[in-house]
Amino acid sequence: MERHTYQTGIIGNCSFIAHVHENTNIAWMCWPQFDSSFIFGSLLDQEKGGEFSVLPSDNYFTKQYYIENTNILCTEVTTSKGKYRITDFAPRFSQYERFFKPLMLIRKIEPLEGDPHIKITCNPVYDYGKVQLEKVRGSNHIEYIGCEEKVRLSTNVSLSYLFEEKYFVLKTEKYLVLTFGNPLEAPIETTCESFLSKTKHYWRTWIKHSSIGEFYQEYVIRSALALKLHQFEDTGAIIAASTTSLPESPGSGRNWDYRYCWLRDTFYVMNALNHIGHFEETEKYFDYMTNVSYDSGLRYQPLYSITREKNLIENIADHLTGYLGNTPVRIGNQAYEHIQNDIYGQALISLLPLYCDHRFVFSERKDSATLVEFALKKIEHTIDEKDAGIWEFRNSAFMHCYSNLFQWAGCSAAAKIARTINNEELEERAIALMKRAAQHIENCYDPEREVYTHAVGSPYLDASTLQLIMMNYLDPNSDRAKKHLMALEKELKTPNGLFYRYLHTDDFGQPKATFLICAFWYVEALACVGRLDDAIVQFEKLMKYCNHLKLFSEDIDETTGSQWGNFPQAYSHVGLMNAAHRISTKLNRPLYL
Known part of the structure; x- marks a missing residue:
């Protein structure tokens, strides 16, 4: 084919x-x-x-x-x-x-x-x-x-x-x-x-004003330029993609409108922008997140419009034939109604550079305690409940490992911010919530297979749990981290280095395409546990999945190498930038030598 x-x-x-x-x-x-x-x-x-x-x-x-x-x-x-x-x-x-x-x-x-x-x-x-x-x-x-x-x-x-x-x-x-x-x-x-x-x-x-290492520099430059275009500068929002209804795989019905800002992307986008030294975009995105926080009530939605519109009602444009005949064409995204509990941690992590990176003057921010308080309250409210998870399952809810991981990481960030602004009460609350989140994560551990499953009580594996290693919940040098990684790659990795999000049946059947960001997470995890040569080999394999302009899609068919899903996908380019940065940092060699 x-x-x-x-x-x-x-x-x-x-x-x-x-x-x-x-x-x-x-x-x-x-x-x-x-x-x-x-x-x-x-x-x-x-x-x-x-x-x-x-x-x-x-x-x-x-x-x-x-x-x-x-x-x-x-x-x-x-x-x-x-x-x-x-x-x-x-x-x-x-x-x-x-x-x-x-x-x-x-x-x-x-x-x-x-x-x-x-x-x-x-x-x-x-x-x-x-x-x-x-x-x-x-x-x-x-x-x-x-x-x-x-x-x-x-x-x-x-x-x-x-x-x-x-x-x-x-x-x-x-x-x-x-x-x-x-x-x-x-x-x-x-x-x-x-x-x-x-x-x-x-x-x-x-x-020229970007900090980009030598490792696959041309690809990182193109990814940075593509990511920049996805920011709606007027509000600071960054969209997942500029298209709607390009199918994850032909005939799958997995055709989504991605022209919105997903809070689940916050940590990864912020990382990518910080790695290349572009703080103006980071601060604009922070301002967008701040405004989302103030008008969100007890819960964040998983996604908002670029102008913070909440009601993203999903309609079918049945008068359109769809991309290569793939229908439905969706305008709007029903996922705005979902419960997705990792996003509160994402919000807190996004604040962290503004208080720990001394290039930002945090003393000028008078709303610090209020913002942290907002997010911690949301975690307290949701930490023990099931949700739709990062992949936004439409008809099932679990106590997801990934959701609790980002609650744990978010509370860790909140504790650091609280120390910076000398607020002991906030720090104590954050540490207590970290411990609760960690207990839920440990309930996902399967001691026989030596792997963390995607949710409490579930046997299934999920690429999102690679983040246990990158977020330092698991010590990257530990046997537990290395064995967790090996179990994931054994089940979810393809021979060409691509990675499935998961392989169990969901609302639309069994996934047929791999998710490109997961392959970049895998590269990062390899680098973290010290398998740098493997990380470089796998990264290089992924570079062939771009189009003629070095632009990457959301999904890749592992059999044909075909691009599918919305395009270009900001998430995929962010994954490339973060993986390249991780490898560059590990290589630790002078530029051009």
């Missing part, structure tokens, strides 16, 4: 993300926010998803690549008549002491060889493809009418060619500027070139 990979790259500016297909089409783009309706959505429906392509009149092949150390994407198209390049980007740069990041997509088209004969098609849609926008001709632009704001295409291309979708010979550079809301009211050519230059400078400076 042929290997399936996603044939798109992403561009964005922390206001929106667009997927550019190798065939030049904008295959997915939601406006005005990550979780808004798509403007272009052929990823989920070729007919109803609209189109924004720049195609030749004859047969062609393409080559796609990022301008080095940026989120600017180039697609070179070669035909018998000539060759041309499309440079796609979303403007982002510093201006007036803040970042300029408009709802603006710019496409620069330039001839490279011969006389390419091209046609530009721009037909945006709205309300998830239910509304075809009406075209209205302007002086040097086309207005698209039918959604909540003005959508305008400003260009130096003949409007007649655009309106009638006619082919023309590309002789000089052309620019397409698509805007939502405020249109471009400036010279087209000089403005686009200026925005391109400034955006390139912004991304390259951002990377």
